[in-house]
Amino acid sequence: MAIKNFTIKDFLALEQARGIRLVGGEGGQNRIITGVNIMDNPDTVGWLQEGELLLTTGYVFKDDPAFQSHLIKELAERNCAGLGLKTRRYFDTIPQHMIEQANQYDFPLLELPFQYSLSQIGHTVYQAILNRQTALLEKSQEIHKRFTDVSLAGGNLEEIVATLIQLINNPVLVLDSRWRLLSYIEHPQNPYPLADCLRLVKGQRVFSGDFTDGIPRETSQWEKSIKRVYNCQQQKVPCRIKPVAAAGNMYGFIVVWESVTKLNKLDYVAIEHASTVIALERMKQQAIEETKHRIRADFFDDLLAGKIESVNAVRTLGEIHGLYTDKPYICLVVEIYSDSGDKLGLSHAANLYTAFGKMLNSPSMYKGIGELVDKIASHQWGGAVSITRSNKIIIFLPVEDVGRLRTAKLESRALAANLHDRIKEQFSQVDFSVGIGRPCESVLDLKRSFLEAVEAIRMARKIALPHAVAHFEDFVVYHLLDSINNRQELERFFNNTVGKLVEYDANNNTDLVNTLEHFFACRGNMSAAAEKLFIHRNTMMYRLDKIKSILNVDLEDAEELLELHLGLRAMRLLSMGKKSEPESSKEES
Incomplete structure (x- = not known):
């Protein structure tokens, strides 16, 4: 699907350019022509742009050999495409010193036949450039249509990446904003297989800081893709990095492992379209997750607030979120304190629930502790469900058999002690408490177990007990006296x-x-x-x-x-x- 840029070599191959000869600078035939300019006075040189082909009769410098030599040098330094000089009017032939200068700088010097007008040559060049731009636009529209079709068909991230690799013929990785792997597809002709060079585990960081350092985090700082070189098997693999962003939000990165074919202009168009579609896909998934989270949060809020009174009402949503109406449950709470005020001003259990939904000072810290708690609880207690509310991580522990309630109490203490030790180990600066409520025979009674766990924490801190875990049943006498x-x-x-x-x-x-x-x-x-x-x-x-x-x-x-x-x-x-x-x-x- 590659569409090449229009070069001096392409121009000379045109039927309309028959008779135009390359007399110097043969090594520069691949210089790209972006436009045409006609020289009618010496000042024209100062207005030239990179890639322009300069056409002239030579009238303005016919009697100035020094200017003739200087012109070639200046045009080459300005990275112009070439110089076309019309002969048999002011020059019978092109001066030898100009040819020598052109060869020295690999700058194309063209001899234009007398019968060609400069405007005719300009028209030919612009027509060729227009044809290529039209083809590029058509190909771009075709690329856009392919990605749009994938998106409208409900294609997931893997299908979008598969479409991209078909277009650019190189391996592709898609990472989130923290450089963790979301998806990748290998290319069968890749000489440096991704699996041999990178750690390809979904949800895990792929590249080291040496590779990602200096890459902008803000979308406003990106103008084009960034090139990085990755050292793999003592070989340097060029990589192109494109942000996945929308509405000022960074959703991740596309990394093209440029090991099979060199990217061209059309490939960059494909990467740009892929970036947009992936951003929309990420936004869609984020919206879905937020909706799921909100529904889940509303369900647990109502459950713990005692607003759900019917088993039938809780059964469907409960099973969706991992709670079952036919099992007893134990509620375990990890309460995190943001400052000393939390320790000194603990409110009573009945009033604590109204603070849910208000995040404290360090959301990332609470998220980290929440992920750790969820990982440990899921591993140690099958069917455990955890949620995070404000400064509390609440864990619901199912008891498979009513006859195992006593054993479950001991196991819940063991889990709580393990959670305490692991949190202390990984978040040593955090002040927190762990509380356990008594088992409840139905999920409708989870509110009681939850409030008991919170009350156990309150009582343990009030009487300054040194225990790592507070169980409600540890404080029966204290509750009696405190009443x-x-x-x-x-x-x-x-x-x-x-x-x-x-x-x-x-x-x-x-x-x-x-x-x-x-x-x-x-x-x-x-x-x-x-x-x-x-x-x-x-x-x-x-x-x-x-x-x-x-x-x-x-x-x-x-x-x-x-x-x-x-x-x-x-x-x-x-x-x-x-x-x-x-x-x-x-x-x-």
Whole structure:
């Protein structure tokens, strides 16, 4: 489909140019003719454009040999197409020094027969250029039609790329705006196979920074395609890069692996059309994804807000989005904090949901954490569904069998702990918490499990527990005590149970409160508690005797033990005492 530019050689081959002789500059016959100019005064040279063929009778320089020699040099430097000099009027023959200059600069010097008028020659040249431009336009329209037909037929990205490779006869890659592979098609005659030179994994970056550095990111900075050279198998492969852009938005890049045939003007037209069609395809896919996302978001928003009350209403959309009405679910929440204000001003679970949909300071960071969470959850828990809302990543974990609910609780803790460790490892600067709600028997009850997970996070941060994961069931006692609206009554209970012990620790720099907490955490096993505290068993006995003395209690009386246990929980709710709690205390909540 190649249409060549019109050159001096093409001009001399025309029937209408019979009799015109090339007398000098034979090495420049491939110079491209873009137009014709006629020289009628010496100043004409200053107005000439690149690619113009200059025609003259020689009248203005017939008596000036120096000007004649200088003219050839200046026309060559201006990259003009050639010089046509009419003979048998002011020159019987073309001067030898002009021929020598033409040969020196490989600049075509033509001898025009007397019978040809300069206007006739100009008409011949322009007619030939027009014919080529017409053919180019027809081919361009044909290319446009081929891509339009593919687009109207609903052709996908692969079909568009296949059409392009047929037109330009070179391998082609299409990448997104971050240089990640979207599609590619190899050419059977490619001497440097793409798979041998590049890492061709969809969704993964193809080229290194050395190749892409300096390539404009803004559409306004592009004027034409950019050439890059890729080193493959100790060979340099030329590549042409064309942006895929529309309405000022960058959707990606077309990379032509120019290893089979050199691109011509028509090939660039094809690449331009392909770029436009691919941009439209990317816009269409983006619109589809945004619509899917909006429908999905609306569904989960309504579900978690408790607006869906019928199983039939949730069944169809639920299965589309990966939720099934015949399975129990556990809700797990990863809550991310953008600043210290989030940590100090946590609202109650019932009010938290109204903040959904508002992105915080770093959308890319939240997206990265969301992708990590989704990857881990999907791998570790079959059928897990995750969504991102505001500063929360919410994961729905299906329980395949109701009889496995207890096991599922333990597995959900293991998943949450793994998520915590992996996020901490990859996003060490991020402050976040992980909470788990109790299982719900129906997806219609997911709101409860979700709010429980959020409430578990709130409670864990309120009492400053060091645990990586907070489960709602860990805080049953705390919820009960926290429901007491009269703070003075709660303080009175605290003072009547463990208040004196807290005061004694503060005045004497002792660790009796922590000792009592470990005693409860170890289910009254004195030896185990001593081991946890890294103290001798006799020291543990001494401390317990001291506690009995200060509080005037019997540590073998069940009622008094219950009061002390509740008193320690009240202490944490009131933010009294030291901020540490035994790791195993959550099992006794």
